[in-house]
Amino acid sequence: MSGDTRKKDDPTRAGVMISGWGNYGKTASVCSAGAVFEDQWLKLHDSLHPGALPGTRDLHAPVVYVSTPVTATPKSLCASILGFFRAPTRRAATLPELVRQVADSLHDHGVKALILDDISRLRMHRADDQDVLDLLRAFMSLDVTLILTGVNIQGVGLLREARWNKKTRQWEMPPLESTRIHGLEITQTEHRFDLIELDRFRYVTPNQIATFVGHLKGIEQHLRLMHAKPGMLTDGTMPEYLMRRTGGVIGLLGRLLEDGAQEAMESEKELIDESLLDEIVLRRDAPEQAPDEPVIPADSQTAVTRRRAKRPRNTTFDDHGPTAHAGA
Structure with missing residues (x-):
């Protein structure tokens, strides 16, 4: 521009x-x-x-x-x-x-x-x-x-x-x-x-790690929690935890921390940590699958198998010919 x-x-x-x-x-x-x-x-x-x-x-x-x-x-x-x-x-x-x-x-x-x-x-x-x-x-x-x-x-x-x-x-x-x-x-x-x-955050090389941690520091400065402290999102294993939960997708990271902040206020904990975020459910928390593999709930797998099985044909009204009638 x-x-x-x-x-x-x-x-x-x-x-x-x-x-x-x-x-x-x-x-x-x-x-x-x-x-x-x-x-x-x-x-x-x-x-x-x-x-x-x-x-x-x-x-x-x-x-x-x-x-x-x-x-x-x-x-x-x-x-x-x-x-x-x-x-x-x-x-x-x-x-x-x-x-x-x-x-x-x-x-x-x-x-x-x-x-x-x-x-x-x-x-x-x-x-x-x-x-x-x-x-x-x-x-x-x-x-x-x-x-x-x-x-x-x-x-x-x-x-x-x-x-x-x-x-x-x-x-x-x-x-x-x-x-x-x-x-x-x-x-x-x-x-x-x-x-x-635009790609998601990565957590492999030192530069990638520093970039992700720098983004977390920026978010940390805007969180207004009573018991918040410096390094709340960047110290210890918190960066690895957030990367594992969100896969580095910035939108999922924002949703996780927003829901976490809301939960921290409602519970009067006024602090975000791993134990609090464990209570927040994200769609990405489902088991890993191949990109092109459809997600099928476990309880519906049996129903799918049943639909695929060939149902036997009803033979009640079938005409079996003169021989069958003579035997009867």
Whole structure:
């Protein structure tokens, strides 16, 4: 964001795509970075928008956050962006009118970064989603930095299937197998965006351990418990315990400590330790299984086996022929 704001007369601003799995802190990280950038930008310009138009000076918004519509279309995306500014729209407005209104709103409010969350809702086999991607590329020429976040972006076709290069430590896009329809557009997308992958915390190397412990220290400073003490989350075996319970997933770590703090207050213990956290149940505490193996409760395993067993056919009303009748 900082680099793009220094560019002048550049027809296209480079964008960023941030990918990661659920509870990995994508939205929180992007919003935190956007808040820091906005504070720096406002301080640099004394909280005033350079060249602001009458009536928009108090609506200076350097960073805009919008969630991708569930049923994304170019019109619905424009409506979501305009909704951030509470801008009135006509129900019968055409797409060119909405796009022009979005461009005017971004310019009049001094927007420098547009954060679009849940971008992985787009699927390239749908025509509307392809049109939305084309519209996003058009927004890159509006002096705005696009920041797109989503789950497994490299696997949903938005940038084509990507592979992680261990040497360069970057995602690389393989060559197109064909140049059928929309092949060129996807190639343009991958060249205009940098792909960043957010991973969970690791606890193997000294640097990884120090990073995780440093994060725990930051959390520790914000816990307001009566009996809390320095090192409550970082001393002894507590870091290893938290890593084992959450697997380094920042979202699960936050939930575990939030529930632990609530339990500490309700029990009047006012302190978080391993014995207290043992009472908190997380979904991850289930037995480890292969990633693609479905979770089947133990009590339902017998029912599944029974359904698979072939039930014998009822022969009560069968006609066994004249011989059977003669014997009877």
